[in-house]
Amino acid sequence: MSYLPHTADDRSHMLQTIGAASVEDLLQPIPERLRLLRPLKLPEAQNEYDLLQHMKALAAANTDVGANIFVGGGAYNHFIPAVTEMVTSRSEFLTAYTPYQAEASQGTLQTIFEYQTMICRLTGMDVANASVYDGGTAAADALIMAANKTRRRLVYVSQAVNPQVRQVIATYLAGSDIEVRELPIEQGMTVLPELTKEVAAVMVQIPNFFGIVEDGPSFCAKVREAGALPIVAVGDAVSLAMLEAPANYGAAICCGDAQALGLPLSFGGPYCGFLACKQELMRNIPGRLVGITEDRHGKRGYCLTLQAREQHIRREKAASNICSNQGLCALAVTVYLSLVGPKGLQQVARGSKLAADALKKALGAIDGFSVEFAAPTFNEFVLRCPKGRAGEILDYLAQHGIIGGCALGQDYPELSDCLLLCCTELTKPEAVERYAALLRSWVSENAQEGKA
Amino acid sequence: MIPNDLKYTNDHEWVRVNGDVAEIGITDFAQEQLGDIVFVEVPALGTVLEAGERLGVVESVKTVSDVFAPVSGEVIEINPLLVEDNDEFSPEIVNSDAFGKGWMVRVRMSNAAELDKLLSAADYKIVTEEA
Amino acid sequence: MDSKTVFEKSRPGRAGVAVPNYWGADDNAGSAGIPEAMRRAKAPALPELSECDVTRHYVGLSQKNFSVDTQFYPLGSCTMKFNPRINEKVAALPGFAGCHPLAPASMCQGSLQLMYELQQYLAEITGMDAVTLQPAAGAHGEVTALFMISRYFHDKGEPRTKVIVPDSSHGTNPASAALAGFQVVTIASAPDGSVDLEALKASLDGSVACLMLTNPSTLGLFESKIEAITELVHGVGGLVYYDGANMNALMGLVRPGDMGFDLVHLNMHKTFSTPHGGGGPGAGPVGARGELVDYLPGPVVRQGDKGYELTAMPHTIGRVRLFWGSFAVLAKAYAYIRSLGASGLRQASEMAALAANYMRVRLHERYHVPYDTFCMHEFVLSADRMKAEKGVHAVDIAKALLDRGFHAPTIYFPLIVEEALMIEPTETESLETLDAFVDALLEIADEEAETLHSCPLNFSVSHLDETKAARKPVLQWPEA
Known part of the structure; x- marks a missing residue:
């Protein structure tokens, strides 16, 4: 066991100093009836290499969407130096x-x-x-x-x-x-x-x-x-x-x-x-x-x-x-703040807002979609989708490797057709264009099926 | 040193009576127990206190202690040395002169009979010896 | 080394990094539409330094710290065990670090699976029926459990008002109880440091919601009468809460659930080896048994038809923090449990007890050990005799240890021991380290008071004036 340094000699020396015959002696204060007499039901111990492979596999089970994260809601995907x-x-x-x-x-x-x-x-x-x-x-x-x-x-x-x-x-x-x-x-x-x-x-x-x-x-x-x-x-x-x-x-x-x-x-x-x-x-x-x-x-x-x-x-x-x-x-x-400094942080803020404004403009212009509130926004905004389709749209975007926003219906029933979207300075113009293009494709696919 | 002309409480407050005005502070024994005092919270002018009610807080580096009103009445004066916004703010005065310049508030008493329930210097001395 | 702030090193016009700029975000662009009154008039006065300057500043500051990676750090009740590096590596894997908490469940199955499995592991280790991973720290776990208890009795139509804590408990116990709206009843310990059964009985009635208990106690002693204690509290319809701060003593040996506890919190940053980070972040998962499971805050993770998903318990108390838990911390604890497995965890607890008892016995002739019996993972010395003999206080011993290259034990806690020095070696320290520390303490015991009072001498600063700091607090660097 790599984290436990005590050799057999160390242990017997320590026990001898204490005047105990075994480690069990030290555990006497624990009533016998309460002792766990079986091993804990846990996976077998893994060596470092196997553990790393296991953890990599778990991490890989999350979908890698790159910077296609169009959701904020309290967690924001900004650059970290x-x-x-x-x-x-x-x-x-x-x-x-x-x-x-x-x-x-x-x-x-x-x-x-x-x-x-x-x-x-x-x-x-x-x-x-x-x-x-x-x-x-x-x-x-x-x-x-x-x-x-x-x-x-x-x-x-x-x-x-x-x-x-x-x-x-x-x-x-x-x-x-x-x-x-x-x-x-x-x-x-x-x-x-x-x-x-x-x-x-x-x-x-x-x-x-x-x-x-x-x-x-x-x-x-x-x-x-x-x-x-x-x-x-x-x-x-x-x-x-x-x-x-x-x-x-x-x-x-x-x-x-x-x-x-x-x-x-x-x-x-x-x-x-x-x-x-x-x-x-x-x-x-x-x-x-x-x-x-x-x-x-x-x-x-x-x-x-x-x-x-x-x-x-x-x-x-x-x-x-x-x-x-x-x-x-x-x-x-x-x-982070020492590295970016005042000008860098202002640039991050501006980039985030410019990206969100561009996305707002692009999506608001698509048939059936509209920007919900007229008031000025920073880097998040609410998009109204065709009635009853917000969840479906998120799924559609997810299939294309985009986290398209978060649904608002659970917390705001009156906004059940709406999504909360977010951009940061990491949102590139082409990502905004791709999002808009996908929504347009969704509209045309659904129009052909006569559903939109 | 426990001045004979003052009244005391079991919670280590003292009272100096001037007509119907009671000057209130914490005892030298209390400041000694608290150690270096760094802040004293005093009530706002005009606050009407009931005897036994929390009057304020004395804060040292290592602990915080509530101060209770020994008598009922209206707060008519606050020791300016204990007001944090003042330039002359110096809470250490409670350490150096607990029974004098370290007073906290002056209260216009509403029930002077309450004074009879307070401890004499001799009685308070016993409290400190037992503590 | 200087102690200048980063602000004093700032020079206008420097920058430590070029931030991505895909939108031409120059000085005039970007704030379009924001009402004039809400536009920032003046840029925040953040420091301006090059990357090299920032690196030197903070690496330089790091070198003014003691840490587990650089020194033996036997802080009692804090379980400063070695923090395996593989845990850092796996928690930072891009697939985990880049995962947005509001991504659809289908896109974060790996993170959800890890959380689900960790819930299972912790339930097994504690003998609880279910676990929430939400709480962000030990104290946060405590208050979470108390919120649950409050809601549970409310729903039963029994508004119980009191929480009992022993006088040896962690300060967070009564503070958490007060925050959750309970009245705190403190009971004195028995002369042997254990819970005084008579005092407990006297405090029990139908208004008692809960007893909060650490076992082993803050003296490092296993509470042998634990079954009697939990039975007494259950007897009046109350619950028993396990403060898991000392769980490092018991892994695989005995489980809180088997001792009769109804709720537990665990400290990932103590028992499960996640680093303390200079004060945080930690994680304080909470486990519950029986009906209390329904009250766990959430969401928690379950296995559904379409894979792992987040779900709320039927009578959940709601949220105690944003999102689902301190995932990166939880991932490290998960990796630790997977590295050690069942027998490794058990051995860790056994070796923690061996190390503590070894040090106790090596020290008990020269230092006063108020409760000198078999301890579990930690023990408490008292400097009361040295104080009486030559005016040496616990703090003097602590500072002298710092000069000898050891972090000090926890001092002045538990409150029931005068001039307390609480020592927790943990299982990861070698015999040579334990001996060196004991030798240093023995040497200090022979030092003159005057010598000790001048410690520490080997640091960038000597003894600091805390009174000055508190009388005229300067809590931020003034803007030029």
């Missing part, structure tokens, strides 16, 4: 634990500090934590911290927030005394009601789930007027390079998932939830925070700070139960 993966596979980052011993963890601590800074600069916020599980739990954390800060117990979440994010919020707040109500949408955009004094916070997503760039300044102003905290959840995080920083138009808290900034799709995880807020909420933000300090000689160093409210000290009175962050994922985001 090689250095990102090189740094995250460095042993010293990969196999370190949480930076509890600050002197021996300055690498991890400084990268978290840099990550916090980058999230602040993207969102315009004053404070960002070291990351949380994903954009879903970040949204739940945002609402809880707003309720704690305002001591109010009602929060509103727009129905144009990613349905999966809303489902996470619902699960998280089910056992709490915070009530969650959803805000209706009209023409793909959030409708804000009159807000009463019980409202702690209102959350919209920008760009929203349909890719629409909602009117952030007017939303935040209305929410602030009611004494509540405006929370902006971010769709594709790349959009922050093109759209105004949420703090600059009045948001108090900004949350989202940083997957788009350097993390592979990996079938949904691990990703990287970001959570940032204005200064006045600094004492309410959950999770890890790294700050600058000095050592005994006045030398700059980095350490975890404001941790006294966390679970290892406060137990049931803690601000949240999180005891980790998405360390390596946050590192990947930090390295």
